[in-house]
Amino acid sequence: MPVLRDYYISHQWLRELKRRGVRTMVGVYFRVPDREPVVVGHYNSAPRPMSAARAVRVIMDQEDARGFQIVVPRKIAPRALHKIRHVSQVVGWRYFPDSHGRRPCGCPMCQPRGEIRSRRLREAYEASFGGG
Structure with missing residues (x-):
């Protein structure tokens, strides 16, 4: 920048x-x-x-x-x-501007393996579809 x-x-x-x-x-x-x-x-x-x-x-x-x-x-x-x-x-900001107070996307593309707290976010994402 x-x-x-x-x-x-x-x-x-x-x-x-x-x-x-x-x-x-x-x-x-x-x-x-x-x-x-x-x-x-x-x-x-x-x-x-x-x-x-x-x-x-x-x-x-x-x-x-x-x-x-x-x-x-x-x-x-x-x-x-x-x-x-x-x-x-x-x-600065995390995830995207204006993300404060909003849950980050938990899809595998946005939360790849090895990222901090990514497993929890992916599990919650999958559970929201009834898969977990």
């Missing part, structure tokens, strides 16, 4: 990434040229190719930018790294 004035939007994916069991994450900040080809989109829609500068504008123009992401489809060279720093570990 680009570094925006809104810290929450810039670091919104932190809790979703931590859901995999990682305890502490850091921010790795790097620069890409404005004309760099990237893809941008909401996590549940098809990404669109465009320049890095235009992708940042797309996100900034959203009324609610939660769930948006920018992907740089190449390896980031070490010389492009700007800084690595500690970030707040409680920023």
Whole structure:
């Protein structure tokens, strides 16, 4: 994500990434040229190719930018790294934006084996169909 004035939007994916069991994450900040080809989109829609500068504008123009992401489809060279720093570990959302207070989907696609609490969620999901 680009570094925006809104810290929450810039670091919104932190809790979703931590859901995999990682305890502490850091921010790795790097620069890409404005004309760099990237893809941008909401996590549940098809990404669109465009320049890095235009992708940042797309996100900034959203009324609610939660769930948006920018992907740089190449390896980031070490010389492009700007800084690595500690970030707040409680920023962001899990599962999807506005999921707070809603039970996560328990289907095997959304809750693959080995994820934290996935077995319980899958069992509850299967029981809801009378199979458990």
